Amino acid sequence: MTSEHSASTSQHRFKPLHARLGGIAYGGDYNPEQWPREVWNDDVRLMKEAGVNLVTLAVFSWSRLETADGVYDFGWLDDIMDLLHANGIGVDLATPDAVPPAWLIAQHPDILPVLADGSTFGFGSRQHFDVSHPAYREKSLAMAEKMGERYAGHPGLCMWHVNNEYGPVSYGPHADRAFRTWLQEKYCNLEDLNRAWSTDVWGQVYSDWSQVNAPAQPRTWSNPSRRLDYHRFTSDSMLAHFKAERDILRRHTPDLPIVTNFMRFYKNNDYWAWAAEEDAAALDIYPDPREEDAHVAAALNFDLMRSLRRGQPWLVMEQATGAVSQWSVNVSKLPGKMRLGSYQAIAQGADSILFFQWRQAKGGTERFHSGMVNHAGPNTRVFREVCELGRELKGLAAITGTRATAKVALVFDWDCWWALELGNSPRSDLSYPQEVLRLYRPFFDANIPVDFVDTKADLSQYSLVVLPATYLLTDRAAQNVEDYVAGGGRLVVSYLSGIVDQDNTIRLGGYPGALRNVLGAWSEEMHPLAGEGEAVKLTTADGGTASADYWTEHLHTTTAEVVASYASGRLAGMPAVTRNTFGRGTATYLSARVDDAFLEELLSAERAAAGIRPELDVPLGVQVRRRTGNGRSFLFVLNHNDAPASVNVGSGGTDGITGARVTGTVELAANGVLVLQETSTDNETLTTGR
Template sequence: MIRFGGDYNPEQWPPHVWREDVALMRSAGISLVTVGVFSWSRLQPAEDRFDFAWLDEVLDLLHGNGIGVCLATPTASPPPWFTRAHPGAMPVTADGVRLTHGSRDTYCVNAPEYQEASNRIANELAARYGQHPALRLWHVHNEYGTTCYCDHCAPAFRRWLSHTYGEIGLVNEVWCTDFWSQRYGCFDEVLPPRATQYLSNPAHVLDYRRFSSDAMLTHYLAQRDILRPYGVPVTTNFVLGGWVPVDHARWAREVDVVAVDDYPESVEGHLAARAFVADLARGWAGGQPWMLMEHAPAAVRQADGVTRALPAGEARAAAETYVAGGASAVMYFQWRAGRGGAEQWHPAMVPLLSELAPIGRSLATRTPVRVESTRALIYDEQSMWAWQSPHLPTPFVDYTAITRRWHHAMGPPVDVLPIGAPLEGYSLVVAPALHMVPAALHKRLRSYVADGGTLVLTFGSGLTDEHSRTTPGAFDDLCGIRVARHRPGECGVRGVRDGRSGECGVCGVRDGRSGECGVRGVRDDRSGECGVGGVRDDHPSERGVGAKQHRPGEYGVWLDEIDPQDATVVLHSSEGRPLVTEHRYGRGLVRYVAADLPDPTPWARS
């Protein structure tokens, strides 16, 4: 069975509605619901008092109707009594502002009081419901991602640095602290990368993100270890996005099943975006089935803030896209929209059951797909973090959009892999804009090609090591080229008006129509319609092998000027610049794509 359901918040409704809900769930083929994600203030209305009677009734009602429960620990939203009693556990921004109660995620994972309260409520839930017959899965917390810079975090960060590097001299070395007289004499001198006069050290910021990911992981592991003895799988839901300081590839090793939330940002191309996430989740899961824990029912909330309904039939197409990528569950947020609160206008399942119920009934008869592929794309969240640094020569490289474009160009099936995954058995590996490349990965990529694999590298690959230290020419020998100069930020070296931001210039995005002409450049389902630099690609036939010419103005957000050396040029610009080269290395082949091409399809395939 592929499970079907969504987030259920019965505490927002009177008991007579619960019975109506369960009857609707049965008729719609709902087999699993997530309960309790934001229920802390109901479950523990005061520090010395718990109330589980309502949850007892809900779980019994669901079980009596054959509906399984994914039971959450509610630690993503502490109740008002907690934040009033422990104001020092509230998060502090990089600017030094301590946030107040009034939303979700009002906590610092490094605050001892919050850690203690989280473990206490997890223990209470485990003891009461660990043997409940409705229980199918534990759901720890919700969408980890809150970053804090408070005085609890500072000593925790120093301990993390000490554990990671051993001695302060190595921190100075990898952070290059002699620049701007930042050299530290001891760990006690190191602070979180709070707001400062000008640019922060990018290596400092990068390590703080790693520390934040590990600190949140420690919080998750404490609850997981409380829940695991009851013999039910434990997970947490991975939320995706550039703002999230979580290394999900690292976390995936600590969950019993990978679970992701996916919210595409545009109706146009949403199926291609979902296919990328499905392959990404499967890669984190090591090829095993994974869960879609949340997505919006039959709608997309776009990057511009507008919620748009999907065309008729595309809710099923969305579900089938996830299933084709190996999903073992298709879940929505949310079952029934609340009458009030911050997400009262978020789409919900109940008004759409005529469209959604047939999906659920169909999935109930099927089993998860096992995807086999001989082609892989490497995606690294830490490289995404590195591309976000404000010190870079351009702010317009959208790493995830670039990798998604290459993923779409490759065509299914594709395995999206973290940098530590084995490459043996793949005939083709594509690594677009892989900013940070540790020495171990350099070695593995060379071995892969030498043994007969085909590797595609692009502009922006191997710019730095894992500490954000530049590594000029890191791939030159492998690619048979010399990168003479990086030319970022020109957004179509010719043919683009850089001075009219928003029309077709550096950002390349029409202000109200995100993704239609911009840095992403290509409507995901209509490759080559509108280039990265805002120039139409009217000659897709000119992308064949054989040193064809490429139209000017379509170099996108980055161009490497390269000297071919031992490589063969297979695509020139109309100005004669080498844009794509190929080089034999051992028994394999390396292809280097020096520009942010709007349609990389011919170069994304073996």
Template sequence: MGITRVPGLLYGGDYNPEQWPEHIWRDDARLMAEAGVNLVTVGVFSWARLEPEPGVYRLDGLARVIDLLWEHGVAVDLATATASPPAWFVRAHPEALPVTADGVRLEFGSRQHYCPSSPVFRAATVALTERLAERFAGHPALAMWHISNEYGDHVTECFCEVSAADFRRWLTDRYGDVETLNHAWGTDFWSQRYGSFAQIAPPRAAPGPGNPTQALDWRRFSSDALLACYQAEKDVLDRVSPGVPVTTNFMSMMKALDYWAWAEREDVVSDDAYPDPADPLAHVTAAMNYDLMRSLGRGRPWLLLEQAPSAVSWRDVNIPKTDEQYRLGSLQTVARGADGVMHFQWRASRAGAEKWHSAMLPHAGTASRGWERTLRMGADLKALAPVAGSRTDAQVAIMLDWDSWWAAEFDQEQHPSNLVKVRELIRAWYGTLWAANIACDFVPAGADLGPYKAVLAPNLYLTTAATAAAIRSYVDGGGTFVSGFFSGLVDEHDHLHDGAYPGAFRDLLGLVADEFWPLAAGERAGLRTDDGEHHTGGVWRDWLDTTTAETIASYTDTRLAGRPAVTRNRFGAGTAWYLSTLPDETGLAALLGRALREAGVEPVGDAPAGVELCRRGEHLFVLNHGTEPVEFTVPDGPAHDLLSGEELGGTILLGPADVRCLTPTPPTTPETAP
């Protein structure tokens, strides 16, 4: 069973019928059916049409659209339309417009022009959502609800007085009294003590560096404030339209919002993904983001809710996708756990900021190459219908903690190096796993690590005592933990752990970092491993002294020559590794590969370089991201390719951008033999 009651894999995109005269709607529905579309997202930016004046709701046009779609076998992901308040709302409530840290109130004329803490905004969204739910909850076309759109894309925080009051309430709930807050924020530094919560403001523009713990709490609050907007609408949908799954679209590995907290409130995790066709390694970053989406849903299938069929409209140069890139990238999402491939948008717009954005039905209509691409994808997804609902098992996890990410990158001029970028570090480590075809989950700090043979933390700057204890217990019980640099240093308040660096991980890693020796941009440090290999490292170095750890690689130049660079420590029944630098691609592959082999981690399978292997249940996806044909040996005997319908065995030839989905061929029995 898939993620909605629509059978098989989902296929479609955003549909904005309000942009078109009504006679076009029937053509759209007919063409959707021809293309194999079975789901469209409707109403995302239609608030001004649905409620043209305060308290006046006009839903009949939307009802006609939904009826028409259903007549043609197309279900709807019905949006609550609350991402873009209409002009009448902001003119009646100008105080609901967002304010920047510099005190500038942003105006109407784009989207997401609202203060997340505004009570009048939340009330208006709840009222509209309730009307939509009351009208359409029982409609047979309703497959899913879609709340707002891309939270945090344009406005992640608001610094107005309404937000300031909401922030003070949030702090009161978190700390209880102002003295507890003063301790948590370290306000004796620079005479920042508060006598009451009423004296506290958001971290607005200030003369110099701000308070890092205040900034960390502000990021937590801002994520929570937007989440409260989402939850207010979801409460309505759960009450009025029970049993219909609810989602809101994430934006891949986005820094601004704690997606672990958000995903707990979603029935279906969905993502908007826009890999750059001009980036030759975009598919690796995309795979990382898709694994995160699967992990946010605790392994459940997720939904690609938006992608571009070809070019987007917002890069400096908007390169189109080739037909091969489009197909390969779309099927990669299914290979990585998606139960549907959706797009922005169905019909290309004639006006507005995204009129040059590609669509499933281009400006040229069915005479276009893009339409042929749309038809082919519909056929591919129909062939892959048996994959729906299947899951992926992983032996390796990467720890990703939003609190730590925020703390590590706040006001980096006050940190040892502003070159420590968490997402980039994760991407480098993840790329090693991708190249080796090692399946990977992401986990939050404090997760159950028991199911994994190895847990990687490319950076975990903020490490609570509870998280450190959980990791220690995991390693003590036989697990393998690999830590990157600048980790284990501060607690949940961004206060340094007692004692020498690396704080919470000192005993686990069996070493002491006497001093940080970060590298300048572009600077490389020489490395020599204990088996004689030479590599280089970038971004960071530590002056390390080992206590119980053994040295796996040492520095070969500068003042750190001969000192440990990569270490391994036996701890209980397990092993803890430490990388005090970011090795080059070859070095990282060698060192992480060694740690994972020792942990007993096995890849999905063997394949030539550039060939991606993903297993979902009994289905093995084989994707050739290279520019040349390659040979691939079908594992475990004959298999059926769902995409081509062929029975395959032995060695097969994979062309550039070729994709196979191999399912074991059942043995022939007298009952099944021809």
């Protein structure tokens, strides 16, 4: 968890940044080394036209900054830094160690990661390194030192960007050695490791530390506790490298923010641990334009980023203006969607809108990934939209530093994710992010803000807490949940929660082992529904009907009341959904994957009982969020529908984009945006939202 001191210090670093930029950071990745120098002046002219105030430099530039071992060439970077600063554009300067150069790989070919099957990751992409390799670490830290020394006093430097999208996992000899060291620090002795990993199963007992190695691909299946620890080790070892670079840069520039960029639903790194070591969470977000509800998964990721540092504003580090080359069908965003997605991020706590990238590449893998300036040049719809958004954001500077709050918390925990998706479980096809998204969506649709928390978080500030498939719970985390409910909290728990302890060992005595007491119910057997489209009927206590698919359990109650029972199938007559009074609170258990309508009804009743209501009554597909702070309140109303929507904003306020007064019923255009700076005045002229 981020300490108050750390959070305060980070905010202290960002306040002067936003003051210097004039408000919300706007711009993106710039790769001038890919273009002739005569293009640079044109780029800077267009950046000013677009309202760009921050660009990210040098992300993929190691081979141009260190042309041979120990031979550095910063001249071109000096020139572009000077040019940008002279034109009032700040720089987010990256350390380029996401792309070790060819000469370094030729010297140390074993820097390349070894995959689980024993094959080697080849040169020619990016993230082609084993973070445990001593030469890689030495050379990348030397680059950070050189850059810190050279640019600490540069007036254009605003922020540091360490590496890029950390993520490669290696199973090679360097990772082996580092894993053993990590395990020795965690367990101290082999007896405790053997116990934690249940190595008597299949005769895997270790008698010497030299026998322990990375869990490369075995003949059939691999020890799940060993693999869980390898996930933890991988995240920790990459984080240790980030911290080493951060500490070098911090020594040279103690007052500048330092971040790296996270990714949407990214499994390899525990972002709770990472965010605590950074000055802000920063996200690369690329929703697939083909998905009609892609904005819902985006919203989840936005709320997660806001939550990682306990409500502190976060950064959109990368998004696309149009097409995204990673998708199998490279569909461009429709007009207005880029603007709408940008405001959605701001509504949910972002203080920056940055893109990958400024100028669309003409060669290389990402040549069909859109830019702020695309192949056709600036006389395009996309660049006109970029310029319009840049102009609008200049008038919304007062939003920076404000926060969004929530009374609902959903647990999202990397230990749970890793443990749940290791296979050899009753449903090896289960996706943890999709389970979380399914329980998030009813709150999104109802315009109920949500915080995300890990299993160690203080829950006392929330009126309702939801545990979606929270498979792994430590004893302390389970006690934390009990204390929350006993103190008057409302809890909703879905199937596959509380099943294993911190070692990925089953909790005995019936499922969900860690939560039996607070739920007042236990399952003797899991019954996943295997057939395609297989479903069972449910009957509710008030005489209603519902259905369930995918997952069911043979559930017994001890102190809980039955909310719904199975009405068909092998479990007919048994409880399916229960609610238990525990202390001064209640705990509801979903032993089945109930249908969407019943899930929405149940969660709606829970939030109503907790006194949680939306800001406005709006049509489905219209998102409402509020940010407050610095004596101001901003209400965002975003229409994700492709048709207009009528919204009553009551006493309203001042449109932050147009400056007009807005009250009463507003006709919000398809994909339209309304940003209201709220006031107490309620008797002025009605205005139509854009």
